[in-house]
Amino acid sequence: MASRRGPVQRSPTFFVGAEKQKKDLDAFQRREQQLAEVYYKNKPLCFNACTYQRTHPVKANAGHRDADATLVSPMAVGVADGVSQIEEYGIDSSELPTELLRQCEELAFDQCIGSTTLVLALLDNSTRIHGKLHPMIAVISIGDCELVILRRLQGRSGPLELVFHTEMQRVDGHCQTPLQLARVDERIDAQFHDSITVEVIERGSAVHCISAYAARHSVAVKFESLG
16 A cells, blocks of 8 residues: 555654744753662673664655764764754754764864754662662753653563653644744744753753663663654
8 A cells, every 4th residue: 555655755844933833942951860660789881782773765865864863872872853844945954963972972063053952861889879870871852852761671582661861842732833942043033042942951851860770681772853
């Protein structure tokens, strides 16, 4: 049936203006902490991660850039899904996502323009609970990139079970208008100001803190961009 109808089409992610995002920031914010009830003796941990990325065939055949970017390092992993509609303004939609994650790793930031959704996970080996070392994964998300954590809760051979996932943040509930981290000029949004970006982070981002365990517990972290 699919072959008769032709290839599956990919809907673009549309840019959401500053004023439209501001009114929904408080509704998107979510902060919670999940702690394990059982203490396990731990030592400092690091992420052992890799990425796989493939441009949608329809998008590739049309000559569109892949605006997705990933970050993999021993202490930080992240994914940013660039907003494809930015290309209509003559801007490389992959520039901001790539630069944003690179600067997250280098603790700096440059003046790129664009718009992106984002999820970032950081591993903290210094957390202590009741005086005992208890490594944690801190997660911050903006928009509809999704992070999923799976664990084998019934021994090494047990099935992977869902223990955590981030929620989608979409303006007016539409899948094509996610909450976005942007830096644009008057050609795209005359109401935009750098303070909007700070406000999106401070008021709209979802922040989570989840227990981390050594590899014998088979922790799996999955990033998904559904845009």
